[in-house]
Amino acid sequence: MRFMVTALFVAAASPALAADYPFVSLRNTDFVVLVAFLIFIGILLYYKVPALVADMLDKRAVNIRAELDEAKALREEAMALLASYERKQKDVQVQADRIVASAKQEANDAAVAAKEEIAKSISRRMQAAEEQIASAQAAAIKDVRDQAVIVAVAAAKDVLAGQMNAKSAGALIDESIAVVADKLH
Known part of the structure; x- marks a missing residue:
């Protein structure tokens, strides 16, 4: 959950928000990278990779x-x-x-x-x-x-x-x- 909040703040501080065209658009590369990053984070969370990494580290x-x-x-x-x-x-x-x-x-x-x-x-x-x-x-x-x-x-x-x-x-x-x-x- 912390990762998602952090990702939102990172996305909010991006220079894409200052652009003239809308942020939510497939033409906006920053938006596409943000969506891909969020999907990647979702997959990691779904498979409990942070817990596995934490267990491995433990x-x-x-x-x-x-x-x-x-x-x-x-x-x-x-x-x-x-x-x-x-x-x-x-x-x-x-x-x-x-x-x-x-x-x-x-x-x-x-x-x-x-x-x-x-x-x-x-x-x-x-x-x-x-x-x-x-x-x-x-x-x-x-x-x-x-x-x-x-x-x-x-x-x-x-x-x-x-x-x-x-x-x-x-x-x-x-x-x-x-x-x-x-x-x-």
């Missing part, structure tokens, strides 16, 4: 609203997923920091243990070297004493051989047999 609006709601839901889901991944990333970063700190601590502990082991090894080697030196000194002292004993025995032998006669040799043998007999019994 359906499209409903579809768009549904798509917007779905997009909003997807956006919220994506934001939740992003927040979840950010939390996981922070957790992984904290865990990685702990692993790095633990590895550094283990490396420091291993370095300290290695230093202690090296110090112990050096101490053992020093002790072994000192023991070898002491053993070598003892062996050298023993060799010197043994050599001194051999030299002393040889010197004593030479001295005794020069002082020894048959009588003193017999007395010395008897005395030695007595000492051995006392020790054996």
